[in-house]
Amino acid sequence: MKTALPKILFAICVTVFAFFPLTDTDIWWHLASARDFLENGLATDDPFCWTASKSPWINVHLYFQLALYGVEHFAGTFGLVALKALLWGLVAFLWILPVKRKILPVHFALLFAFAFLFRYAFECRPILLSMLFLGIFWNLLPQLEKRISAKWILSTVVLIAVEWIWVRMQGLFPLGFVLAFCAIAFSFQDLSLSGKVGNGIFFVLLLLTPLAHTQGVLLWLYPLELLNRLVGGNASSQIFSQQIAENRAPTTLLAQGENQAAMIALLVGIFISAFAILRHRHLAKPFQIAWLVIGIFLAATAERNLTLFFFPFASIVLSHSGELLSLRSALEKNLSVSKKMFSTSLQIFTVLGFAFVVGTFVRSLPAYFENGSFKTISAERLPSGAVEFMRSNPQSVSSRLFNDDRSGGYIEWKLPGVKTFADGRFILKDSTFLANYLKFSEKPEEFFSFADSLSIQRALLPVRYIPLWIPLAKALEQNPEWTCVYQDSVYAVWDHHRILVMDALTSDYHEKIAVLDIRDSSVHVLASGNDILHPDLWKNK
Template sequence: MKLCAITKRAISSGLLVPVSVALFALFPLTDTDIWWHLACAREWYLTWSPVRLPAANVHEYFQQVVYAAYSLGGAPLLVAFKALLWGTVFALFLWPFRKAIRCNAVTAATLTVTLFVFRYCFEIRPVLFSLLILGVYWNLLPGLRRVPVAVAILILQWLWCRVQGLYILGPLFAAAVLLPQIVKSANARERLLKSAFLLSMFAMPLLHGDGLRLFLYPLGLLDRLLGITPSAAVFASSIAENRSPFSILAAGENVLGCVFTVVMCAVACAWSLRNILYRREWTLSASLLTTAVLALVAERNMALFLPVFAVAFLHEMSRAECCLQNVNLFYKWSGIAVLAFVFGLWARSLAAYDSFVAYQRVPVDAAKWMSAHPHAGRLFNDDRAGGYLAFVNPSDSVYVDGRFILKTADFFERYLRFAEDPGLFFSEADSWGVDRAVFPLRYYARWGRVLDALDSAPEWQVGHVDEYYIVFCKK
């Protein structure tokens, strides 16, 4: 009976949401970028292919934190760490509404199923730290009154500038919260202090050593995301996570997830615009509208949208009469049954994880073979494998990794053409002195033509092959 009472209280208060998110985040390190973050934390490295310099390491503080966690407990501790942080993010966003949230099992089940569908968003990436900091602002900025709190926020903003280029969301959120207060305030001193605070938030990047590059970094990031300039268009259209749900749907990929995304974002936009029109819940509505538009622009931004969507969904359902009363026993038990089913699926999925490193996506066995069999020339690799190879075998410089912000559009276009034109690949490999090449066989396996050409080329031979990766060596 006591367990049932605790469960009922967790459902009705919304506590189930951050707990569910933390549990759903317990899956292996599937995001391949984490490995070049770890490699850069150990020692800032560059690929042997051309790099745009000078470059600001905007992820430095994120990299140092995750590297410390990995050094202490390896991949298992890093997975547990990301689960804890994701649960904390949702708890922070829900906290200001904790007294207003009242939901039943049906509401809890609906939101839990939604979060389960998008559990792949709960990766260990810099956006997680950005959301964590934004969650702190979410709680502190609306009631900002004390100078020590303002100073603490400025320090946090300064740190955020070395976590991710999305640090710009901090000053923008502060502007959305404080500008209405500044306009309405009759106190000249209060208006001056809040205005100075807001300008200081925008100026925080300039207090770093390479401040100007950090200050301009969000503009370059936005350009690569939207393809505003011709040189950035190829990055917006060809990098998977930069594509919009509409373009992914048009390609026939991830149909269910993209349909969910479009529907949720459309509903969120309509709800936000209605509230803004009637001047209700300005901060929540403006935040939801912004993150919904960002999620429609690029798939990667769904991680920004989900915490705000969870708050808006529970907030709206708490206001609905059906959430508080007149919910018959059938619907209550239906919600509980759905919750049990979802958590049953989650528990079953845990049994399938035999490693916290997603060896299907990175060349675990291939890297071991390559480390035991050094070579004299240069290495060519697929971008998804670059970070892992740089981390586990730093003595062998890689051709490319996921940091395409350091590459030019010409380089990226040429790299993509290799997969379509094996002759171009052979020509470039000869001129560069490449004598080893590693390619994926399953995930991101766009290299079919090159693999067939290498297999039939008399001067190349297979050095290693496993279920997921193949390594070719020059004779």
């Protein structure tokens, strides 16, 4: 295949694979944050949760959120789906663009298969912009290995501008520092004096870009917390890395039977990459090899880093012909396999691989549609019905809500006046909060005293697709003081509902004078006097 065609086709394939309903629940928190910024300015304290968050509250995603908000405002959720698909396609093209070798059909089949297996990682999250910016770095950094020229100056200006935007897109912006450092360090000895000075000045300016923002020092320090969370440097980060789904290692997910096909493919890709790096000294530029090693480490520690590995893996390893040539030589030597037989076998493998992936993908498409229309939102991940119930049946001002983290952002987006217990921004919470939050899923009986102490009068929890909260949902169902006031196939809402019998004591008799229904911090007299003996009053109480 000609060099340009497979690159374009790869980008198109990734675009098609990424065109699926919105599944990541953080997107609603991002939209709510953008709206809050436009209405109230840059927040320094958590505007959404009634539980304590670290202060000052740093929002590194602001530009990403504003872009999403604009698209959602003018094009709705379909616009968000289309945008993410197109941008992931652009990411794929940028990463494969520097490949100068001829991409054989069998190479493309491997690219196609891995992209299909990893397709659900192509979500509408800030990592999308990080991969886009890294792709720009991937293409422009080789200019720093050459003498200072107009191209060198233009490349450095573009990279600094990209880094400045990246700082307010996602906390992974230091990856630009790392990639630039690798490119400069590995070529430093071969540079002229002017080249060394120029690259040194560029790198210093790159490091200083966060300081050009409001909260610059805090933004610069923010990624240290991300690194701490990745390696489990304190109690909070250990809980986060071990218990929160997308932060678990692929081996852990595989052992727990979650996302098995993608995790097996990821581990196979890591093994192939390690083997290729050790076998071929000139697989790619040294800084690109170094970045692939970093991608391997990041992907091996947390599932959420899968795309940080996949695209350099596609650019360096899957497009390299060395392994095929080595395999052919070994077969010719040991098994007397002719070049023609080897070529025919590869063609058969390529055709079968394409057919299998296309067939599997086509079979999965009906899940994207409902009543003949494309679903822009994965409804089973959202408490849409429960939130509408809460809109029609609001709590009193003094009462509080308990909710799972996946529903928090959606509640904040749809019900801006409702404060949530959690919304997925666990980096803003301490270890005590995380331990208590997860403890309720393991020891649900401890939730009730906690709720009483903090005036929690309503709970919203998933009852089907997230096993973590099933025990607490069952405990709420069995507790007579909590009543299920709404339930659909995915979420349920419970209200705190206590019956107190008020007694009147005199010197001659002990008379029950009233039955009070205390619900949501308001009091309703159900009955008084002789009416309290009516049997209908005590049904299900």
